[in-house]
Amino acid sequence: MKTAKYLVPDDYMADPAVHVFDGKLYIYPSHDRDSGIPENDNGDHFDMKDYHVFSITDDVENGVVTDHGIVLDVKDIPWAGRQLWDCDVAHKNGKYYMYFPLKDKTDIFRIGVAVADRPEGPFIPQPDPIRGSYSIDPAVWDDGDGNFYMYFGGLWGGQLQRYRDNKALENAAFPADDEPAIPSRVVKLSPDMLQFAEEPRPVVILDKNGKPLTAGDTEKRFFEASWMHKYNGKYYFSYSTGDTHLLCYATGDNPYGPFTYQGVILTPVVGWTTHHAIVEFRGKWYLFHHDCVPSGGVTWLRSLKVIELEYLADGTIKTVEGVKKQHPN
């Protein structure tokens, strides 16, 4: 697959999380809609209300994409305020666990869990969010030894700047440009998959000299959209740089890191956000992502895309060119 392919041309879907369950590929995206809320740095215009699940049985290039319909609706989540953002799903012992960020009734993002018997749902929400959870963009990694790890966090509208050492701050705090960047977080999940098993830890990304990336290094530092995959025994932590619109990656030797910055996976796409999942299916690697080309550049109406991903012999990822655009900010 040399050029990216749109997967759901008739609707706006974004923020793909993708997994292979029972030999089928399942896509768990955000479901964009036009709410009429004006665009701002807080992301209020991303006012999503439900999730759909999609599956592909054959190969990604030619397979039919099946829409399994609405599998979780904000009106069924007891603690809901607003804004269902990027979710992810993990499978353990015959159950499927959907992790989703949602603002509670006080407008604070928490991470909730909903449980299903099948990968295509429906997902039944737990009565309360995960204790001690905060911010957005949960991505759950199955380490294959019975342990599952959640990566999460996002700056600006994702509220990560409001926390330090897992405690809410009185006021949001951004580090100075020469100070270490605000990190994504990683936490092991409890055996029942419904809570954190420990305190979340910072995901430290080092430069090639072993120094943590600084807040001023905006083309490399973490902003949002964590994802984890493993290639040739190495852990690849990937993420969006947010206001510089890049998807980057860093590699390490274990799920907690530290990770060393390696490079750019995807150059800027049309639209403010960029977000992705990397997954192997039938012997090929794929980069699932989104852009705003079909909506004519409307930031909050994004469309799902996929393109084959290539690794070089040394394990580095060949950069994919997004559909270029000058970003106004």
Ligand code: FUB
């Ligand atoms: O979809 C809302 C937010 O936009 C996601 O949570 C971020 O990762 C960005 O894609």
